Amino acid sequence: MITRLTLVNFKAFRRLELAMGPLTLLTGLNSSGKSSVLQSLALLLQSFGRGRAASPEEGLMLNGELVELGTARDLLHDDFGPADDLLVTDAPLVGVVVEAGGTGRFIARYDLDEPDEDAMEAYDFPGGWSLLDVPFQYLHADRITPAVTYPRTRQIALGPGFLGVRGEHTVNYLRHHAEHEVPDGPLRHSAATSPQLLDQTVAWMQELCPGVNLNASAVEGTDFVRLSYGFGGTAGINATRRRRPTNVGFGLTYALPIVVACLTATPESLILLENPEAHLHPKGQSRMAALIAAAAATGAQLIVETHSDHVLNGVRIAVKQEALRPEDAVIHFFRGNGSGAEVITPRVDKDGMLAQWPEGFFDEWENSLDQLLD
Ligand SMILES: Nc1ncnc2c1ncn2[C@@H]1O[C@H](COP(=O)(O)OP(=O)(O)OP(=O)(O)O)[C@@H](O)[C@H]1O
Ligand SMILES: [Mg+2]
DSSP: OOOEEEEEEETTEEEEEEEOOSEEEEEESTTSSHHHHHHHHHHHHHHHSTTSOSOGGGOEESBSSSOBOOOHHHHBOTTOOOOGGGOSSSSOEEEEEEEESEEEEEEEEOOTTOTTOSEEEEEOOTTTHHHHSSOEEEEOSSOOOOOSOEEOOHHHHHTTOOOOTTSTTHHHHHHHHTTOBOOSSTTSOTTSSSSBHHHHHHHHHHHHSTTEEEEEEEOTTSSEEEEEEEETTGGGOOTTOOBOGGGSOSHHHHHHHHHHHHHTOOTTOEEEEEOTTTTOOHHHHHHHHHHHHHHHHTTOEEEEEOOOHHHHHHHHHHHHTTSSOGGGEEEEEEEEOSSSEEEEOOOBOTTSOBSOOOTTSSOHHHHHHHHHHO
8 A cells, every 4th residue: 555655847846745545535625636646657657557567768758548648748747846855867856656664656757858758767666656556436527328229349348347437337337246245344335236237336326316227338339338317116117118317317427436446446546536526416426435535445545535524524524434544634725825735634533523724724614604694
């Protein structure tokens, strides 16, 4: 598990050091650098992650399946400075340093002669490989929307089990792995009809919409799969009638990749999520947090960007209910200060209480209430 990430001259950060836990929440203002943190890890994974490029000589690939960061010039912090502890050359450096007890270092050199290249020379890898040689998921804020069909790529659904950065392979993955068992433990939903992935997914989706069920099937003779929903018995709807995603609202389909990414987490997995709360009603957001905490409790590492009070509180409740140890929930609040971000890390105690509430940290409810009661 990655316990610390250090970024040097990386996009908004002149230098940033972040503690990481089994569940790390990245919160704070827009454009304060939360996604950039996820992108730094995605950059390593797309270059050197399991099943990716063979050797460090190939360097960091700035544009690929996970992230499209542009050129070396785009990546280098505008106001870059020396990185004393990484210093191996006079050339400007972009450092992404991941650590887990010992140290794995990934340092990329910005080549002044070729600033518009979309690869960067990378070197210094002691111990770093094993941190990246893990199953991973990375789901962007912009995910699959309700559609009539989704892609059917056998190699992706069966191979690395990668759901796609937009979750576009989720439906095909579910189709192939419907009977795969979710191991006994925190992730297994007790109300599900079986431990199998499809039934477990349905049970968690019912937390968002009671009575819903889903089905993933191939569209014969094409390269597509189809997702359909049923609403057994609710509101007098005929239980046997299937509905296409475009006719059942936005939230369910948008949340599906998050649910499947969490349910398929293994103790080795690294799961990067942007805005799991998107398009969900408040209680649904809170239940997504419970699912994310359950995945972290199984031993996976989840790094989650969120703007949701309900996700934050859901994690606090998971701690209070002893579903997650307090030290396993790491909460960072990014506060942009014009020239990079300042990060405050309120600690959570065993009762789910936070040690500090910095200004701007999920305080809008009270601010609004003050104005209403004034
Ligand atoms: N080369 C660079 N030098 C300095 N700053 C940069 C550079 N490249 C990008 N930035 C800044 O990095 C920030 C990137 O923000 P990021 O996408 O990480 O925001 P975020 O916190 O995820 O926001 P949101 O909540 O809207 O998703 C922006 O403020 C952008 O101006
Ligand atoms: Mg973001």
